[in-house]
Amino acid sequence: MAGEFELIKRHFHYPVSHSVLGVGDDAALMQPRPGMQLAVSTDMLVAGRHFFADADPFLLGWKTAAVNISDMAAMGAEPRWITLALALPEADEAWVGAMARGFRDCCEAYCVDWVGGDTTRGPLNLCATIFGEVSPDKAVRRTGADHGDDLWVSGWPGMAALGLAHLQDRLELVSDWREACLERLHRPLPRVALGLALRGVASAMLDVSDGLCGDLSHILEASEVGAILDETLLPLEPLLAACKRTEAATKALLSGGDDYELLFAAPREQRGHVEAIGRHLELPLHRIGRILDKPGLWLQRGDGVAEALQAGGFDHFQTD
C-alpha cells in the first residue's frame, strides 16, 4: 500500500497558476492583489449526510469544490485559492485519483488554485477552505435587505432536491428531466459571474444550500426584516414538468437544498439592471417576492391570501 505522502504527491500536486507556492511545504504562499480584501469560507462534507458513501468520487470532488466556490459567489468575491483536507477509511488510490480530478476540474473551471491540503485515515470526510478577493466595501453581506426591496433567485432552485428524491425512490421523475435534475444535484455550477455582477446592485445575498426558505430566513434575521413570496412568481415550470406534482414541486423549490443558486434582495429601482444582468449572463433571474419591514416569512397565494411559511431549512442537528 502506498504511504500517505506518496498518495498526496501523486494526486494532490497540481501546478498552481497564480500562487507563489503550492502543495509541499508547511504552508502555501500567495500574493493578494494590492488593496483587495480577503473573503474566506470553509465547508465540511460528511459521508452519509452530505453524500452517499458510495458516491461517484469524481462528482464528489467536483461538488466539494463547488459548494466552497459558491460561498465566494454569495459574497460577490472572486474565488482564488482553495485547500482540501481529507479523511479516508482506506488508501484507495483509484478513488483518491478520481476525487482529486473532480475537485481539480471544478477549480480549473473557476480559475481557482488548489494550493494545499491534508490527508489522514478516518471516516470519510472532506473539508475545503476557499479564499477569494473582493474590493473593500464591495462584499455583499446578508445584512442589507431593506423594506420594499425585490427578492430574487437565480436559475431553477428545487431541481437538485427532485434529483435526490428520485435517487431515494421517493419520487418518479419524467425521463426527459431526470438527467437535468441529477446533474444539478451532482455537479452544481456556482454562480460566480452573477455574484460579481451583483456587487453594488444587491442589498443582501447568499447561496441556497439548505433550502430557499431556510436560507432566506438567515437574510431576514441578519437584516432584521421579513419577506413575502408571491406564489404566482415562483419558477415552478421545470419542477412541475419533471415530477408532475404541484405539492412536490413547490416543496422542492421552497425547502430543497443543494442547488447553490443565489438568493438576493435588490432595491426596486435596480429591477431593470438585474434583468439586464440576467440577459447578459444568459441566466434566468426570477423575482419571487419582496422584503417587508415586519419580521416573518409569508406566501401570498394565487387567491390573494397570505399564509405564514415555516423556515423549513435543513438543520443538521434539528430533531427530526
Next chain:
Amino acid sequence: MAGEFELIKRHFHYPVSHSVLGVGDDAALMQPRPGMQLAVSTDMLVAGRHFFADADPFLLGWKTAAVNISDMAAMGAEPRWITLALALPEADEAWVGAMARGFRDCCEAYCVDWVGGDTTRGPLNLCATIFGEVSPDKAVRRTGADHGDDLWVSGWPGMAALGLAHLQDRLELVSDWREACLERLHRPLPRVALGLALRGVASAMLDVSDGLCGDLSHILEASEVGAILDETLLPLEPLLAACKRTEAATKALLSGGDDYELLFAAPREQRGHVEAIGRHLELPLHRIGRILDKPGLWLQRGDGVAEALQAGGFDHFQTD
C-alpha cells in the same frame, strides 16, 4: 435539542480583533497588510487517530488551533486568522463549549482571529485552516538546506511521545516528569516567535509533528541533501530523567511526534546568531547534526561509528 445554527451562534461567535467581518455570513472578510504574502495551511484531526475519542474537549480545542499555528511558525509567518470546521456525532453543548474555549484560548494566546467555521453531524473530526502573513521572499521553506549547514531543533522533542506512551501504559514515567510530558502532548506551544526570528537565518525549516527523523527526511528530500545527527549532541537529558531508559528516550526523540518544535538548518556562520536568538527567547536551541551533500540520514554514535537511520516518521497510511 438546540439546532445547528443555535449551537454555532452560542459557541463559535467570538469577536474578531483584526478582521473586517467574522463568523455569520457566507464568508469572513479580512484586510491583509499592504504587500504582505499570505501563508495558508490546513490540518484535519480525527478521533482515534490524532486523539482519543474521550479526550478532554478543552485540550482538544487548544491542540487543534496549536498544530495549525505551528505550520505558520514553521514558515516564519505571522499567524493571523483561522477557521474551524467540525463534525460531531451528537450536538453535545457542554462538549462543544469546552472545545471552543480551548480553541479560542490558543488563538488568543497567539493573536489569531477565529473568523469562520462549519458544523455538521458526523464521526468526530476537526479541520482547521490557518492564514498568516509573511513579507515577500521571507518565508522559510524546506528547500534551502545546504551542505555544511548546522541542523538545529528547539526545545525537548520526545516529551510528548513519552506522555503518550505513559497514557497507553507502554511506559512508566517518573512522577516528577509526568505532568511536563503530558502537558507537551496535550497543550503544545507553537514556536511562533522563534519562527519569526529565524527568517533570514535558517536555510530550511519545518515543525516536528510526525517525528524528528521522518520530518527531517522531508527537508532532506526537498533540499536534495543528506544529514548526519551526532548522538552526543542529542538533547536526551529530560527524556532520560523522565523514563530512565536510554532506548525509549532515544526512540522518543528521533521518531516521536506531536511536540511541534521547530527543526531547522542554518549556515555554520549563523551559529552565534542562532544561539543569541535562543537566549533572547529563553528557549533552548540544540545543534544536533549537520547537512551532508550526499543523500541519506545517519547517526554518528558516541564511539565514532556512523549508522544509517530509517526515516521512521509516522505515516498514517503505512502498512503497520
